[in-house]
Amino acid sequence: MKRLWRRPAAMIALGVVAAFVMIALAAPLVAPFDPNAVDFQAIRKPPSAAHKLGTDEAGRDVLSRLIWGARASLLAGVIPVGIALALSIPLGLISGYGGGWLDGVIMRVTDAMLSIPFLIVAIALAAFLGPSLTNAMIAIGIATLPVFVRLARGSVLALKTEEYVEAARAVGGSHARIAVRHILPNMLPPIFVQSSLTVAAAIIAEASLSFLGLGQQPPAPSWGSMLNAAQRYLSQAPWMALYPGLVIFSIVMALNVLGDGLRETLDPRHS
Amino acid sequence: MTFGLYVARRVVVLAPTLFVVSVLIFTLQQLLPGDPALALAGEEHDPAAIAAIRAKYHLDRPLLVQYGIWIGNVLHGDFGESLRSRMPVSELLRSKLPVTIELAFCSMLIALALGVPAGVVAAARKGRALDVVANLVALSGLSVPHFWLGIMLILLFAVQLGWLPASGYVPPWEDLRLNLRTITLPSFVLGTGVAGVMMRHTRSAMLETLSADYVRTARAKSVAERMVIVKHALRNALIPVITLGAIEFGRLLSGAVLTEQIFAIPGFGKLLVDGVFNRDYAVVQGVVLVSATLFVLLNLLADVLYFAVNPRLRG
Numbered sequence: 001m002k003r004l005w006r007r008p009a010a011m012i013a014l015g016v017v018a019a020f021v022m023i024a025l026a027a028p029l030v031a032p033f034d035p036n037a038v039d040f041q042a043i044r045k046p047p048s049a050a051h052k053l054g055t056d057e058a059g060r061d062v063l064s065r066l067i068w069g070a071r072a073s074l075l076a077g078v079i080p081v082g083i084a085l086a087l088s089i090p091l092g093l094i095s096g097y098g099g100g101w102l103d104g105v106i107m108r109v110t111d112a113m114l115s116i117p118f119l120i121v122a123i124a125l126a127a128f129l130g131p132s133l134t135n136a137m138i139a140i141g142i143a144t145l146p147v148f149v150r151l152a153r154g155s156v157l158a159l160k161t162e163e164y165v166e167a168a169r170a171v172g173g174s175h176a177r178i179a180v181r182h183i184l185p186n187m188l189p190p191i192f193v194q195s196s197l198t199v200a201a202a203i204i205a206e207a208s209l210s211f212l213g214l215g216q217q218p219p220a221p222s223w224g225s226m227l228n229a230a231q232r233y234l235s236q237a238p239w240m241a242l243y244p245g246l247v248i249f250s251i252v253m254a255l256n257v258l259g260d261g262l263r264e265t266l267d268p269r270h271s
Numbered sequence: 272m273t274f275g276l277y278v279a280r281r282v283v284v285l286a287p288t289l290f291v292v293s294v295l296i297f298t299l300q301q302l303l304p305g306d307p308a309l310a311l312a313g314e315e316h317d318p319a320a321i322a323a324i325r326a327k328y329h330l331d332r333p334l335l336v337q338y339g340i341w342i343g344n345v346l347h348g349d350f351g352e353s354l355r356s357r358m359p360v361s362e363l364l365r366s367k368l369p370v371t372i373e374l375a376f377c378s379m380l381i382a383l384a385l386g387v388p389a390g391v392v393a394a395a396r397k398g399r400a401l402d403v404v405a406n407l408v409a410l411s412g413l414s415v416p417h418f419w420l421g422i423m424l425i426l427l428f429a430v431q432l433g434w435l436p437a438s439g440y441v442p443p444w445e446d447l448r449l450n451l452r453t454i455t456l457p458s459f460v461l462g463t464g465v466a467g468v469m470m471r472h473t474r475s476a477m478l479e480t481l482s483a484d485y486v487r488t489a490r491a492k493s494v495a496e497r498m499v500i501v502k503h504a505l506r507n508a509l510i511p512v513i514t515l516g517a518i519e520f521g522r523l524l525s526g527a528v529l530t531e532q533i534f535a536i537p538g539f540g541k542l543l544v545d546g547v548f549n550r551d552y553a554v555v556q557g558v559v560l561v562s563a564t565l566f567v568l569l570n571l572l573a574d575v576l577y578f579a580v581n582p583r584l585r586g
Contacts, residue, residue, distance in 0.1 A: 108287055108291045109291055111288045111291070113295065115288055115289075116566070117522060117525040119529075120528065123528065123543065124555060124559055127555065207416055208416070208529055212544060227419060234422065241422050241423070242423070245419030252415075253414035256413060256414050260410075
């Protein structure tokens with residue numbers, strides 16, 4: 001963390017991410033309107049004193065929907081990564097530490113999943129599971145899984161030959177103990193870096209799925225579904241498309257800068 | 272290792288990956304809720320008719336046999352029939368693929384034209400303002416949601432300025448000028464993302480070669496800096512960039528899902544999305560399988576190219 005402090009860009013990015021999280025948590029307090037309150041007197045009104053970022057096709061306040069939408073979009077960034085981590089760390093440990101035929105099976109499935117592009121996996125899974133935010137998160141989590149499994153396995157393979165692991169083995173430590181006590185804590189830094197970058201990718205993926213109608217379902221707001229609705233009113237209400245996109249761009253950019261900063265801090269060879 | 276042996280080994284590794292891909296795609300269909308025979312029967316509720324459908328599509332056979340029949344047909348180019356259009360899926364795939372290839376090709380040209388020079392300049396000016404700006408632009412290209420960028424470009428160039436069409440596609444053999452007009456915006460949208468990746472890789476490859484001994488020697492011999500960068504450093508730095516280009520081209524072939532949707536380009540991505548919404552699973556399976564195969568083949572090409580242009584790998 002101290003080394004990260006010395007990187008101003010990463011610290012600014014961390015501040016932006018923290019601000020987004022706080023806004024999402026405090027949505028009921030900071031949103032000026034009910035995000036789902038329909039007002040037929042205020043349909044597609046441009047930004048004004050009353051509605052700072054304008055209104056949408058049902059007269060709902062765009063700013064309030066962006067604030068509430070942050071909850072869905074940030075959750076959709078974090079939960080898939082949580083799913084991927086929960087599955088990939090044990091799989092990586094089994095594959096890398098155990099080796100053998102199980103390693104072969106896990107790696108062939110991982111290779112196969114990696115050969116199907118991320119968004120196609122997410123779209124196909126979300127379509128098969130049915131359109132909802134929860135299913136979109138599961139689909140994104142499964143789609144991101146192979147990258148984490150590969151990374152976890154690679155780390156385990158590298159750590160397995162370290163002297164302290166061999167020493168633990170020499171003093172009679174069980175395989176489970178060595179894997180959990182000695183390898184697990186040391187394999188986390190690269191996975192941590194990948195997580196921050198994957199949260200960014202997952203936010204875009206959720207926005208993409210919601211944009212296609214496979215994620216958050218109306219009237220509940222999410223940044224992607226707001227863009228979906230905005231597409232039909234581009235010439236009449238451009239603000240409906242402008243702000244959700246800018247918000248997605250800001251948080252993804254911040255997460256990418258933070259990810260870069262973390263990588264450079266934890267692995268200076270990449271800087 | 273000889274070039275032939277290397278290619279043969281890579282092809283052998285490829286086969287099990289494609290086999291597992293096919294198993295995954297087949298399994299996905301089996302996980303679908305509901306009885307596929309009932310879904311295919313539609314309004315028909317006659318048990319005899321449903322049994323006939325079950326027999327026709329081999330749904331009454333064990334799963335392993337069903338997989339064998341399906342993969343056997345796929346290997347003969349038969350991906351089944353589209354539920355929606357009643358056309359063979361292989362015909363749909365054949366008609367959409369050239370559109371996506373053209374889009375991927377044009378996007379790649381834009382990515383190379385923007386990404387490689389920016390990476391070279393950033394490396395040559397490491398730590399200075401130009402490097403910071405190039406990095407910031409590259410990161411923006413990687414962070415911007417492309418479907419949103421597409422919407423914004425439609426708003427600016429089609430709605431406001433009226434310079435380019437908002438959507439649609441005209442094949443090049445029908446009207447080349449109109450084809451280029453329709454393909455410009457989507458290619459730029461896809462190209463910017465890849466340009467960011469290209470810039471970052473070119474920069475890091477250039478920084479590595481610029482610190483190599485032979486570059487130091489060239490500088491010590493007072494070779495002009497421009498010559499050092501272009502002739503000595505860039506030539507070697509381009510090796511990983513070429514292979515990355517092949518991988519990114521594979522990604523572009525299947526990654527244009529939303530861009531094709533926004534610009535109404537009748538390619539692979541639009542076929543997939545339409546298939547998803549029409550519950551046309553034969554189409555979805557076909558697109559995913561062909562996309563994955565193309566991606567794997569382009570990865571193979573990347574590996575082979577890397578081996579071919581890198582003499583250090585040939586012992």
